[in-house]
Amino acid sequence: MSQTPQDPSPELDAAAVAEDTEGAAAPATEEAAEAVPAAPTPGGRARLFGAAAIAGLEGLVIAVWGVTMFFTGSDHAVLAGLTVLVFAAIPLSAAYGLRRSRRWSRGPALIMQLLALPVAWTMLHSSGGVVAGGVALGLLALAGLVLLAHPATTDALGIRRLNT
Numbered sequence: 001m002s003q004t005p006q007d008p009s010p011e012l013d014a015a016a017v018a019e020d021t022e023g024a025a026a027p028a029t030e031e032a033a034e035a036v037p038a039a040p041t042p043g044g045r046a047r048l049f050g051a052a053a054i055a056g057l058e059g060l061v062i063a064v065w066g067v068t069m070f071f072t073g074s075d076h077a078v079l080a081g082l083t084v085l086v087f088a089a090i091p092l093s094a095a096y097g098l099r100r101s102r103r104w105s106r107g108p109a110l111i112m113q114l115l116a117l118p119v120a121w122t123m124l125h126s127s128g129g130v131v132a133g134g135v136a137l138g139l140l141a142l143a144g145l146v147l148l149a150h151p152a153t154t155d156a157l158g159i160r161r162l163n164t
Contacts (some may be wrong), residue, residue, distance in 0.1 A: 007055075036083075041152055041155065047158055048099070048153055048157070049150055050143070050147050051144055051147040051148050053095070054113075055066075055091040055092075055094045056145065057114060058140065059088050059091035059092045059094075059095060062088035062091065065088075066081045066085035066088055067081065067085070069081035069084055090112055091108070097109075098157075106159065107162075113144040116137055116141035119134075120135075124138065
């Protein structure tokens with residue numbers, strides 16, 4: 001029995017179905033792997049909580065600083081206080097996002113820690129109680145950076161790491 005072009009052989013059909021299935025399954029699997037975060041480990045959750053606490057503490061301190069600027073009596077106190085309060089919203093929103101395991105919150109939290117390091121360095125080169133504040137801020141910023149950069153934290157946030 002000869003086969004016509006309209007009647008393909010069963011072997012060709014199976015190979016075509018396998019190719020179609022593999023081609024369709026590969027992108028769907030990759031998309032699913034990106035969309036579904038890995039199950040967070042208890043260590044990752046603890047690191048997220050620690051990073052959220054550090055960001056929240058920094059945000060609260062900045063907010064208190066902004067409120068106290070209203071009462072300095074200078075000509076630009078209101079504008080400066082409002083500016084600092086808006087700046088305090090960054091670590092506070094990052095702390096909220098980290099506490100809720102939101103992927104977007106890691107960027108603002110990292111930026112705040114990186115901005116805190118030169119501020120702490122400047123405070124260390126001052127005198128009096130400002131030096132102690134610089135030490136505290138520097139240690140908090142370094143701890144925040146370590147917590148946010150740890151692989152367990154990125155896993156808990158569902159951020160895919162590049163394998164090198």
